[in-house]
Amino acid sequence: MNQFDLSRVVETLESLEETIISKLIDRAQFKLNPSIYQPGASGFEGESTRSLFEIRLAYQERMDAAFGRFCVPEERPFTKRLPAAKRKVVLPPTGLVIDDFNTISLVNNIRTAYLELVPRICRPGSDGHFGSSVEHDVYALQAIARRIHYGALYVAETKYRQDPAAYSSLIEEKNTEKILALLTRRQVEETITARIRNKVDKAQAGVNPVLRHCIDPAVLEDFYREYIIELTKQGEVRYLLQRRPGAVEL
Amino acid sequence: MNQFDLSRVVETLESLEETIISKLIDRAQFKLNPSIYQPGASGFEGESTRSLFEIRLAYQERMDAAFGRFCVPEERPFTKRLPAAKRKVVLPPTGLVIDDFNTISLVNNIRTAYLELVPRICRPGSDGHFGSSVEHDVYALQAIARRIHYGALYVAETKYRQDPAAYSSLIEEKNTEKILALLTRRQVEETITARIRNKVDKAQAGVNPVLRHCIDPAVLEDFYREYIIELTKQGEVRYLLQRRPGAVEL
Numbered sequence: 001m002n003q004f005d006l007s008r009v010v011e012t013l014e015s016l017e018e019t020i021i022s023k024l025i026d027r028a029q030f031k032l033n034p035s036i037y038q039p040g041a042s043g044f045e046g047e048s049t050r051s052l053f054e055i056r057l058a059y060q061e062r063m064d065a066a067f068g069r070f071c072v073p074e075e076r077p078f079t080k081r082l083p084a085a086k087r088k089v090v091l092p093p094t095g096l097v098i099d100d101f102n103t104i105s106l107v108n109n110i111r112t113a114y115l116e117l118v119p120r121i122c123r124p125g126s127d128g129h130f131g132s133s134v135e136h137d138v139y140a141l142q143a144i145a146r147r148i149h150y151g152a153l154y155v156a157e158t159k160y161r162q163d164p165a166a167y168s169s170l171i172e173e174k175n176t177e178k179i180l181a182l183l184t185r186r187q188v189e190e191t192i193t194a195r196i197r198n199k200v201d202k203a204q205a206g207v208n209p210v211l212r213h214c215i216d217p218a219v220l221e222d223f224y225r226e227y228i229i230e231l232t233k234q235g236e237v238r239y240l241l242q243r244r245p246g247a248v249e250l
Numbered sequence: 251m252n253q254f255d256l257s258r259v260v261e262t263l264e265s266l267e268e269t270i271i272s273k274l275i276d277r278a279q280f281k282l283n284p285s286i287y288q289p290g291a292s293g294f295e296g297e298s299t300r301s302l303f304e305i306r307l308a309y310q311e312r313m314d315a316a317f318g319r320f321c322v323p324e325e326r327p328f329t330k331r332l333p334a335a336k337r338k339v340v341l342p343p344t345g346l347v348i349d350d351f352n353t354i355s356l357v358n359n360i361r362t363a364y365l366e367l368v369p370r371i372c373r374p375g376s377d378g379h380f381g382s383s384v385e386h387d388v389y390a391l392q393a394i395a396r397r398i399h400y401g402a403l404y405v406a407e408t409k410y411r412q413d414p415a416a417y418s419s420l421i422e423e424k425n426t427e428k429i430l431a432l433l434t435r436r437q438v439e440e441t442i443t444a445r446i447r448n449k450v451d452k453a454q455a456g457v458n459p460v461l462r463h464c465i466d467p468a469v470l471e472d473f474y475r476e477y478i479i480e481l482t483k484q485g486e487v488r489y490l491l492q493r494r495p496g497a498v499e500l
Contacts, residue, residue, distance in 0.1 A: 015458075018275075018462060086296070202455055
């Protein structure tokens with residue numbers, strides 16, 4: 001089994017799409033509830049500065065850290081200073097050629113992009129479901145981050161292995177622009193965004209629109225194009241610039 | 251707004267179906283991983299007796315308790331001795347006429363039913379994704395429990411209000427059997443199970459079966475019929491037997 005077979009990597013990315021879509025649809029069942037994003041407005045005991053969203057994210061990641069989530073390369077945390085895992089996580093060799101997975105982390109960009117997306121998929125106003133809203137925010141955010149970081153690591157390494165000479169020289173020059181151009185396949189990107197639109201349509205096809213708030217497939221298509229794909233490529237560039245020169249690990 | 255309008259209650263129950271289905275499909279992306287359900291086999295620091303599944307459930311519910319999940323009537327915890335909420339949860343009056351929501355809790359039956367379902371939706375064997383499997387187990391279990399407890403509370407109270415005289419006398423007699431008969435609408439149950447089958451089909455229609463493991467719609471239809479609907483009715487009976495005599499709260 002070769003984890004750097006491009007069709008396998010692409011399949012994994014594709015299989016993460018359903019998760020992102022279903023988590024965003026779940027979030028959109030609640031109104032925007034803007035106060036949950038306001039620093040200092042959480043009403044949470046002992047918390048005077050963070051928003052309810054930030055607190056929930058930190059709690060979730062502390063729990064996840066104990067269970068070993070962040071031992072997985074593509075699971076990069078939003079929270080700093082997390083505790084160590086309380087269980088041994090045995091992973092097959094990743095084959096990635098990088099010393100610290102966090103050097104490719106794009107969590108700050110991902111959080112910003114997500115917080116701009118929420119008002120585009122949720123109805124405005126408040127429905128009082130603050131706890132449920134932040135819960136679903138965190139699940140959606142984790143699904144999006146996993147997709148971006150997975151792509152950043154595995155797509156980059158896979159493409160490197162397809163043409164080590166071309167990438168090596170651009171990496172040596174630190175030629176970010178040309179690396180980005182070499183990584184980019186517009187046709188593939190268009191296939192992805194069209195598929196997203198179609199999947200959102202299908203996911204909502206069996207739904208009673210009186211009971212479930214539907215999201216606009218075009219909004220998710222845009223989000224994929226402008227943020228998920230773009231941030232994945234930024235992560236790929238970061239990976240390649242951090243990649244240990246020459247080495248190929250099996 | 252009347253939360254005891256039967257069509258509204260039924261709508262809420264219906265809108266919970268998508269969540270249950272999507273969480274079960276998410277779980278089924280991982281193999282059964284039977285060791286995660288074995289007591290004492292968690293490999294979790296300081297845990298010699300519980301299974302990884304039980305530990306994850308307890309951690310999740312401790313976090314959720316802090317955020318106030320269990321202030322909501324239909325959110326009944328699986329874990330005992332949870333900490334109090336760290337935020338004030340303001341709910342509209344529930345109109346439920348019962349002193350302790352936990353008296354209708356069916357968590358033990360729900361957990362047993364769920365653990366019997368997992369081998370029917372997941373491929374056998376282990377894939378090493380133990381952390382992800384228990385994470386998704388917990389989300390699916392919470393979605394199922396919410397549906398059952400919501401139905402137990404709100405369907406029962408709604409039906410009581412439609413015919414207080416008939417229910418009152420059966421409650422006074424503690425005639426469980428006749429209460430159950432009065433609550434039961436076979437035609438409605440068949441509509442629900444047929445809809446579930448259809449929703450599972452539709453939810454998986456846009457999916458590439460090479461990438462995503464699909465679950466058998468008939469398995470979920472059976473699970474709804476045998477467990478979700480049956481346990482909801484058991485919960486309704488419990489609610490009615492615990493209901494404070496005569497009172498109707500607005």
